[in-house]
Amino acid sequence: MLLRILIKSSWQFYRHHPAQLLLSILGIVLGVGIVTAVLITNNSSQRAFALSTEALYGRTTHQLSGANGLPQSVYVQLKERFTGVPMAPIISGHVAIDENVYSLLGLDPFAEAQFNRLGSGPAATKGTDSLPSADSVPIKTLLQQDALLVSQISAEQHNLPVNDSVTLNVGGEEHNAYLAATYTSANPAATTGLMIGDIAFVQSLLKRDDKIDRIDLILNEQQVEAIRGELPETLQLTPATSRTQTMQAMTRGFHINLTAMSLLALVVGAFLIHNTMTFAVVQRRELFAIKRITGITSKTLLYSILLEAVIISTIGSLIGIAVGYALSGALVQLTTRTINDLYFVLHVQQIWFSPWLILGGLVLGIGSSVLAASVAAFDAASTSPVQTRQRSLIEERTRSTLPIMAIGGFIIMIVGIALSLLPVQSLLVGFAALMLIILGYGLLIPWMVYALSRLLKPWLDKLGVSVSLAAGGIYRNISRTGLAIAALSIAVSATFGVDVMIGSFRSTVDQWLRTTLQSDVYITSPAASSTQNARLLATDSLSLAIDTVGVKSVSSGRSIDARTSVGNIDMLVIQPHEQSSLGFDLITSDSKDPWLQWRQDQTLMVSEPLATKHAVAAGDTIEVFTETRGFLPFEIAAVFRDYGSSHGKILMDRQVFDQHWNEPGISSLGVLLDNTDDDQSVIAALSARLSSSERPLVIQSNTAIHAQSLVVFDRTFEVTRVLRWLTVGVAFVGIFSALLALHLERAREFAILRASGATRRRIMGVVMTQTALMGLMAGALALPLGWLMSEILIKVINVRSFGWSMQSMMPIGAIPETLFMATLSAILAGLYPAYRLSRSAIAAQLRDD
Amino acid sequence: MTPAIRTTGLSHAYMSGQAKTTILHDVSMEVAPGQTVALIGRSGSGKSTLLNLISGLEPIGTGDVVLNGESMKSLNDHQRTLLRGRQIGFIYQSFNLIPTLSVADNIALPLALAGSKAAQQNHRIAELLTAVGLEGRNRDYPDRLSGGEQQRVAIARALIHKPALILADEPTGNLDANSGRQVMQLLNDLVSQQNSAMLLVTHSMEVARGADHILMLESGGIRRVEPDTLTQSAAW
Incomplete structure (x- = not known):
């Protein structure tokens, strides 16, 4: 009965503050929406694959x-x-x-x-x-x-x-x-x-x-x-199930990565929920004080606030699940294209939506909301009715908590970093480390904001009264500004970190393509899809190519899907020309001349992803199922760098291959020209000699292949970019609601300023300067976390997901871009609150209670 | 002598649905520098509306308000705000101090908004803190002070920029009788020292009697009442 009255009282509050209610719900909707969309997308592509396999296998x-x-x-x-x-x-x-x-x-x-x-x-x-x-x-x-x-x-x-x-x-x-x-x-x-x-x-x-x-x-x-x-x-x-399992394992890393990105959106969403719930509680602290005075126990008050969070988050989660369902249509298209580019041909016709997803979305939404609201709820319930009315006490208490939070955050970060350095291959441990680092840094941010704004205050004071008031407002209201800046900072750091990771990856792949494409011209048969091995070339194509005027030498290649002791692996069989070996960057090898060793029988090289995922190294052996003698052990002569396949690649010499397979055909030629300036005329000559209507060929210069590869690369990361922008969207709503609530709470302060002679323009100036400073701080504080995130993504997550190692590289302009984006987001988010404050009725705000 | 504030034929009404409610009708009054005028009237008689119009918080419809010789009739919100910042000091019943600013920062606010140098501010703050009996409390935050102390801070803030007019809206309304008396004594002394004019809204007959003149708002109009005609039965 009592709880019902309290909930009715909450409802009355939200009836008079509909924007706040909407923003609370919006935070949950976005957070849950993004996670649900990714869960549905992953589920849909995995189910589509499983179903098509089941349908095709029948009772096999x-x-x-x-x-x-x-x-x-x-x-x-x-x-x-x-x-x-x-x-x-x-x-x-x-x-x-x-x-x-x-x-x-x-x-x-x-x-x-x-x-x-x-x-x-x-x-x-x-x-x-x-x-x-x-x-x-x-x-x-x-x-x-x-x-x-x-x-x-x-x-x-x-x-x-x-x-x-x-x-x-x-x-x-x-x-x-x-x-x-x-x-x-x-x-x-x-x-x-x-x-x-x-x-x-x-x-x-x-x-x-x-x-x-x-x-x-x-x-x-x-x-x-x-x-x-x-x-x-x-x-x-x-x-029959073994092949399905192999193919599902291929895309596992990809799906986990998507889920982790979506969870990041939920983490930012949780900050947003925490913000809005805190403000909703803070705004009613006097009401809560009256309730406490009238005899309501702190426990009942706590339950009523948590129940309120449950009701709001249930509504938000249900809408979020619907939004996620709508969003998943677009995400399914993007992920299917990436799977088709990188792994295998997959047709996803149906969005798979299960009751478990509804349950999962509800648990995530309600769980994170209640967790986020519990801090504010405990605070409101444990504060004595007299203290509840003292605004400065809240700030003082927050200020005294900041160092404790910072120390806690620092310890959590250290644990996260230590976890990331553990010599394990688990992707989940990698993501757990990443999340701990984000959480730890998030707890450090309010203390850093306080210290930074106090440190800068004397200099900012010199820039005029608006800047001075704005800067002072940040550390004086640290209980409010700290969290808002933390939420924006985390979202922006994710953008920065992912940008650095993609930039580093792109630069590495670009460099790798330059190294690996040693031939001037490549000849293959057209394939229906990029993940399918090309068809064989005509048997005389090698000799015809060698005899073409302008051709210096020719290498040949054959791609087959080899069955090995570590699963089905793409095997590239090559008969190299004099420069072919330069196209492989050998990371580790066991002999002085690995290429000489590679030419010996039952020897091969493996790519870095294969070596990483299956924990094999130069000197080890893997078994390959040969055509003539079944499984045979092959020694690994070296491990080479390769970004073409995340599930690994084997490189075998043609002569070795011919000893164990009865497959004389070739599927590609690499042509080295006498004069690279003349490549177009040689391409034309090769086309005339080798192509026919029965055997159409794809003859491309290495620059064309290079460009095409980068297009596929960019396409691969489109889905990551979409998720990253959605996360920024969540953060934007977060900072918007935080600023709106913060400034609404301070409406009376601004009315006092107006009454004391501050013009509307000045109020706008103070608010906008404050939001810009908050944005700038969020951007600046996002850089170290972003850099740390990119290091974890590059050195831990990528290696464990795909087996690719790469050098970190800061893309030019990433730092100013990040600062600009954070400041702009904050300014945009601050526009409406600033406008509202400058237009609010002063007399009404100053009216005595 | 130019009055610090003069209203002539001031009228104000608002629409409530289709009905027009007149709050003030043809209100003319003035307060000279160094003079304190008490404004009394029942709740809803228009006292707050009159203060809002005089301070430029609300635009003037009919009539005029002349503040220290400057007509506010034709001024826009921006101009009224600047004039208010220069010429008016406010004291409220609930003090209206900014809770996250220290005592010193609260007092300095009008000077800071006017762009005065920090050194000038500090000197004046110290002077006023002494005057209101709060020496050494400059770093404290308002909600750690008693009601009487908070009102002293508000008085210091209202006076720091030496305005021509002090508008005091029930300055003792939230204080006990003893604190109220002390605050009024302090306020009267400081206003008189600065030669500012003060328009004082009050429900307290004791406070009203301390003023030079008493004006009563009734049925939208204003009339002067003599202190000795104020009775206990006056229902304000």
Whole structure:
């Protein structure tokens, strides 16, 4: 009953201060909104991947594969040997229609009966006279000449002509296919962007000759043992789930990074909530004093304030979850593009929203709000009714608390730094260290603000009365200004830190590209997506390139997806020219001449991310699944720097490769020119000699590849930039609400100034100078934290997420930009409060209570 | 002698919904330098409105206010504020000191706003602190002082820039009888020393009787009353 009266009293307060209520809610909405958006985005892409894998695997329990695909004959032999065991050959790849990339699955319709790939129920087709088959894939449809099935959702989305022919772009070559029908599956989102064709047709489209990618099987334990017992060492039987796990592990770091960025927004949001809740409490301190005098216990008062926080944060969290849902649409697009750029082709059709996300958003929103409000609530409840009315006492108490907070903050920071230096690979420990450093520094900020503003006061006094009043107002109201500056400072430091990290990364990648692109011209087949290995070049392309006028020498390369003891890894096989070795920056090696060692049998080099993630070094061995002898140990001759792949890369000499694989083809050429000034004419000559309509090529100068790579790099960080700006947005609302509340609380002071002869312009001047000084301080104090954050991001988070090490580099202009942004944010946030104060009715403010 | 403040035909009304409520009607009065005039009247009689108009906190509609020879009628808010800063000192019932400023800083405020040098301010602050009996309390904060002490700080602040007019709105309203008497004594002495004029709004007959003249606001109009006609039954 009593609590109900107290809550009614709170409601009356907020009814008369709707802006404050809105700002409190807005802080929670933004904080929860951003976290929810990222959680939904991560969930959506992970679910999309899992669902498409589940849909494509159907009831598959195991997969049989070789080092680089397997001969078709293996399937025939296996079928004869293990009669009755459900097995189906599979080929997969990618094709494009116009700008849209589709996954293409080639399967044998007659073998599919028991696999039930596209969902639990029978799939239905439209556009043909075939009835929904009892099997998952309608046989009659696929057996038509050059026929493909496309998911109905993709056909509608991209306006594909069903029952008509389409032109497919397969690695730059154009092929006609007949879009025989659309299909629906139990879960349409799982099959977005998927085309299905008969295995023979897909084999010819993807030029796989007599090879298939794998054989899917449905096996019980005895059958697994039986098959394993008879398999040659060059073939491997693995559970169907292992590939899914490998691919999910690839993007784990990426998803954790996104979540951490969003949590940073929540931390800033919590500061905002703390600010607004504190002001809401502070404004009513006299009311609370009256309540205490009338007999309400401090415990009841505490509960009523916390209950108020719960009610407000529940409303804010629910709206935040809705905002997060709306925001996730855009974020899903950005993250999907990055995953497609860096990892694998992924189609995310559906935003996945679960009740757990609502619960998670509510827990985060309410939890952080109650935590943020509890300081103010405890303060209000524990202060005696008489003391509650004494404003100077609050400031005095805050001032005496500042050194304790600072010492506590310093200790927390040291713990954070120590945690970051621990020799562990855990990304979560890295982020925990980062959060502790932010929290510790946040506690240090009010003390630094107080000390700095007192230190500067004598100099600022000389700049006139407005500046003097403004500067004095900062340390005299440190209980209010300290937190506002801390919130802005943390948000700005995140911007600065991320800027330095991205700048350092970009500069490192730029330098790395200059080193690594040793050839003047590169020749490859076009690929449907950047994450897919390019198709093979014609067998005579190497000799034709060498014989071209203007060409000094040529290196060749072949990329394959190698199975190793540490998972599936991209393997680059090269036959180097005289400058190729210069393109690899060797970080560690075990011998005097690592390149000589590398040419020996069963030796290779690994990239830094692979070495970091799997804790291997020069001199160690890793097992690679070879085509001729199955798993073989290979010694690591050296570790090289590589920013092309976060899941690692293996570099193998062509001669070594040829001893263990029967794969004579090459997929790229690196051409060294006699005269680099003449590269365009040599490119034209190479194009004329090597290209044909059947075998289109991509021939690019190293400068073009360099530029393209940086475009992809910039695109990769777009989502980080979006999150960073959202965090600044939260901080802006924070400083706005803090300034508004601070100045509203001081409305009477400003009215006294007005009555004493301060003009409106002067009041505006005092308020704006104060906000500008607060912004400038926030910017200045953000720099050390930002620098520390960038160091942690570069030296800890990046290394643990992606395995990339890099040098820190301060981008030119980052410091003045940060100071400017912080000051401008504060000035913009201060405009409205300043205007309101200068226009407020003096007489009403001065009226006696 | 030019009066410190003179109002002529001052009228003021406000709209409450569709209805127009007249607060002041044709109010004419003046206060000479060195003179103290008490303004009395029931609650809602327009005393505060008159002070607001005289101090330029509200724009003048009908009539005029001449402050130390300068008409406020045609002045805009900016000009009225500057004039107020130079010519008026305020004393309020609830003191209206800035809680986060020390005693010295509160007192210095009008001089600081006028742009005077710190050295000049310090000299004058010390002088006034002695005058109001608060020597050595310059570093204290207002809410650590008693009500009477706070009002002394407010008096010092009102007088520091030697204004032509002191507007005192119930200066003893929040004080006990003894403190009130001391504060009024101090105020009268200091105002008289500076030769400032003082318009004093009060509900206290004792305080009103100490003034040179007493004016009563009633039904929007103003009239002079003699101290001996004030009775206990006067319901203000």
